[in-house]
Amino acid sequence: MLNINNLQAKVEDKEILKGLNLEIKAGEVHAIMGPNGSGKSTLASVLAGNPGFEVSGGEALFDGKDLLDMAPEERAREGLFLAFQYPVEIPGVSNINFLKTALEEIRAHRGLPALSSKEFLKLLKEKQELVELKTSLVNRSVNEGFSGGEKKRNEILQLAMLDPKLAILDETDSGLDIDALRIVASGVNKLRSADKSFLVITHYQRLLDYIVPDFVHILYDGRIIKSGTKELALELEEKGYDWLKEDFSTQE
Amino acid sequence: MSKDENLLETLATSEYEYGFTTDIEMDYAPVGLNEDIVRFISAKKNEPEWLLEWRLKAFRQFLEMKMPDWQNFDMPEMNFQDMSYYAAPKKKVLASLDEVDPELLDTFNKLGIPLEEQKLLSGVAVDAVFDSVSVATTFRHKLAEKGVIFCSFGEAVQEHPDLVKKYLGSVVPSSDNVFAALNAAVFSDGSFAYIPPGVRCPMELSTYFRINAKNTGQFERTLLVADTGSYVSYLEGCTAPMRDENQLHAAVVELIAMENAEIKYSTVQNWYPGDKEGKGGVYNFVTKRGICKGDNAKISWTQVETGSAITWKYPSVILKGDNSSGEFYSVALTRNRQQADTGTKMIHLGKNTRSRIISKGISAGQSHNSYRGLVAIHSNAGGSRNFTQCDSLLIGDKCGAHTFPYIESKNSSSVVEHEATTSKIAEDQIFYLNQRGLDTEKAVALIVNGYASEVLDKLPMEFAVEARKLLAISLDGSVG
Numbered sequence: 001m002l003n004i005n006n007l008q009a010k011v012e013d014k015e016i017l018k019g020l021n022l023e024i025k026a027g028e029v030h031a032i033m034g035p036n037g038s039g040k041s042t043l044a045s046v047l048a049g050n051p052g053f054e055v056s057g058g059e060a061l062f063d064g065k066d067l068l069d070m071a072p073e074e075r076a077r078e079g080l081f082l083a084f085q086y087p088v089e090i091p092g093v094s095n096i097n098f099l100k101t102a103l104e105e106i107r108a109h110r111g112l113p114a115l116s117s118k119e120f121l122k123l124l125k126e127k128q129e130l131v132e133l134k135t136s137l138v139n140r141s142v143n144e145g146f147s148g149g150e151k152k153r154n155e156i157l158q159l160a161m162l163d164p165k166l167a168i169l170d171e172t173d174s175g176l177d178i179d180a181l182r183i184v185a186s187g188v189n190k191l192r193s194a195d196k197s198f199l200v201i202t203h204y205q206r207l208l209d210y211i212v213p214d215f216v217h218i219l220y221d222g223r224i225i226k227s228g229t230k231e232l233a234l235e236l237e238e239k240g241y242d243w244l245k246e247d248f249s250t251q252e
Numbered sequence: 253m254s255k256d257e258n259l260l261e262t263l264a265t266s267e268y269e270y271g272f273t274t275d276i277e278m279d280y281a282p283v284g285l286n287e288d289i290v291r292f293i294s295a296k297k298n299e300p301e302w303l304l305e306w307r308l309k310a311f312r313q314f315l316e317m318k319m320p321d322w323q324n325f326d327m328p329e330m331n332f333q334d335m336s337y338y339a340a341p342k343k344k345v346l347a348s349l350d351e352v353d354p355e356l357l358d359t360f361n362k363l364g365i366p367l368e369e370q371k372l373l374s375g376v377a378v379d380a381v382f383d384s385v386s387v388a389t390t391f392r393h394k395l396a397e398k399g400v401i402f403c404s405f406g407e408a409v410q411e412h413p414d415l416v417k418k419y420l421g422s423v424v425p426s427s428d429n430v431f432a433a434l435n436a437a438v439f440s441d442g443s444f445a446y447i448p449p450g451v452r453c454p455m456e457l458s459t460y461f462r463i464n465a466k467n468t469g470q471f472e473r474t475l476l477v478a479d480t481g482s483y484v485s486y487l488e489g490c491t492a493p494m495r496d497e498n499q500l501h502a503a504v505v506e507l508i509a510m511e512n513a514e515i516k517y518s519t520v521q522n523w524y525p526g527d528k529e530g531k532g533g534v535y536n537f538v539t540k541r542g543i544c545k546g547d548n549a550k551i552s553w554t555q556v557e558t559g560s561a562i563t564w565k566y567p568s569v570i571l572k573g574d575n576s577s578g579e580f581y582s583v584a585l586t587r588n589r590q591q592a593d594t595g596t597k598m599i600h601l602g603k604n605t606r607s608r609i610i611s612k613g614i615s616a617g618q619s620h621n622s623y624r625g626l627v628a629i630h631s632n633a634g635g636s637r638n639f640t641q642c643d644s645l646l647i648g649d650k651c652g653a654h655t656f657p658y659i660e661s662k663n664s665s666s667v668v669e670h671e672a673t674t675s676k677i678a679e680d681q682i683f684y685l686n687q688r689g690l691d692t693e694k695a696v697a698l699i700v701n702g703y704a705s706e707v708l709d710k711l712p713m714e715f716a717v718e719a720r721k722l723l724a725i726s727l728d729g730s731v732g
Contacts, residue, residue: 048687051679072686082687088680092702101698102688109689141702158688 185210511546530589533561
């Protein structure tokens with residue numbers, strides 16, 4: 001589904017990604033861990049098409065198509081979703097209106113007719129329950145006045161509504177208490193299927209107890225330096241990043 | 253391309269879709285402004301002596317007045333001698349549409365004003381003002397059944413002179429300001445409506461305007477009188493063709509609401525705004541004022557201003573009657589190099605009077621958008637209340653939003669509330685919406701429409717749909 005080859009990217013002339021390689025097949029859940037500054041959020045931003053990041057080399061293919069050549073809205077319509085680390089507030093734009101408009105765009109791209117208001121509200125109610133988000137919040141403006149946990153759950157609600165092929169979760173667990181973490185993870189798990197993939201970016205192993213990954217990758221200094229299964233995450237938790245840094249520098 | 257450029261690119265001028273001209277035989281007054289021109293106009297309209305005198309008095313006042321200098325925009329060079337003050341199509345007003353100049357009808361069709369059966373079925377009476385002379389009035393007879401008078405100002409002078417004489421200038425006297433004086437001297441035509449006591453006007457009244465002939469300013473005069481216990485909702489929508497020279501639009505609108513009467517006045521303004529460099533465009537210098545003459549009267553102004561090179565207007569309400577209420581809802585959008593200095597005046601004279609002001613300014617490009625409002629509570633206006641909310645939304649970093657609120661309260665039992673916010677459409681908000689499948693144009697339209705919702709919801713239904721579309725289109729850049 002996703003093929004990243006030698007991806008290089010920079011922000012304001014500072015090189016962050018220095019040749020990243022990654023392959024994600026349909027149905028797989030991949031986790032990416034790494035110390036601060038390793039490029040985790042940069043990777044998420046570059047894949048989503050954030051104009052503040054410049055790709056300086058390499059390629060990324062999404063279902064065989066050149067992802068980096070597409071505008072961010074095109075990537076979204078093709079089925080790529082980013083659950084933001086810091087979801088922004090959009091006052092004046094109701095959650096419902098926003099979701100309905102976004103869903104219509106994506107469905108139109110897939111050649112599907114728009115849902116009737118009735119069908120839409122039914123779907124919304126269903127997905128709301130998945131993330132335990134109160135109706136009072138859903139009726140508000142996008143993320144306006146939401147707590148950190150509510151914002152993250154709203155991201156997962158959108159994920160559930162828009163039904164993407166590949167979902168990138170950018171440190172979705174940061175700032176969440178145990179209960180919120182459980183809800184978010186359970187929501188994600190219910191969406192797992194053989195034709196959907198997830199790229200879970202996280203600092204802590206804890207989330208991976210709930211969202212069990214098929215593969216774990218360690219990102220360090222702009223490259224993936226080690227890949228393994230979920231055991232790798234446990235090893236990292238135990239030994240810390242210094243272990244890897246030593247390992248990495250001896251490899252150089 | 254930097255982040256800011258990306259956003260600004262999408263807000264550049266799109267093709268002004270109403271840009272075209274009509275070439276039919278025009279009857280022009282010679283260029284220039286003097287007493288003879290005033291007499292010429294009055295004679296062309298076959299006006300009674302008292303009206304000519306009224307015009308001449310106003311003209312003499314105009315000559316004594318000075319141009320104001322407090323406005324927050326660059327005042328263009330105005331040479332009043334350089335314009336023709338009268339332009340009328342040669343053919344006269346006709347009984348049936350069959351006899352109307354076909355080119356003229358075509359113009360109306362292009363503007364989306366179908367004067368035929370369709371309009372009849374939708375139940376909206378249309379008084380289409382083409383330059384200085386009203387060409388057709390529909391539904392007059394239907395309204396006449398209820399005793400509602402709705403016709404061109406010119407016709408009202410001929411057929412209801414007593415009503416016109418009684419109310420003309422009672423809300424906006426010629427001496428009010430320089431453009432009101434000018435309008436009083438050379439006004440071309442406009443609308444007149446009178447709603448008899450107890451009558452709820454059966455349909456929305458609407459009027460369309462269009463400035464056509466080169467160098468001709470448009471000086472409409474509108475007078476609406478709602479007698480005791482009556483109700484009327486009036487819609488006004490304007491478009492104008494693309495021009496190189498600037499065109500002055502100095503209209504005057506007077507509203508009079510008697511005891512227990514209600515007037516709802518809605519405007520969607522889309523005059524040619526000028527090009528990207530700020531060349532050309534209409535100057536919209538309008539004086540609009542209503543008086544709640546009787547107790548419990550209500551006047552509400554709703555406006556969506558997206559056009560004109562310069563918009564300068566303060567639709568106001570004088571709250572004379574006790575318990576009367578005034579409302580002002582406004583969305584003013586400026587982009588490229590447009591300028592706006594607009595707002596309202598709520599004058600509380602009577603007891604327990606209420607006013608509500610919701611102003612939503614949107615600035616983009618290199619434009620400047622100013623809100624100027626006055627809430628004046630006079631000493632006798634015990635128990636009065638005002639609520640004002642003026643918000644500004646900035647798009648990009650080269651535009652400006654300014655606020656000049658004035659509060660004068662001479663009564664200690666009244667309550668005046670003022671809230672103001674200034675916000676920006678942030679790049680990360682746009683990116684968030686992009687990431688959910690919405691392209692930037694749609695994203696900006698969604699945000700702006702959400703921002704303006706409170707005002708747009710006040711418009712009569714069919715106008716609201718048109719206004720939302722207009723906002724989105726006004727923000728459309730070249731595609732992609």
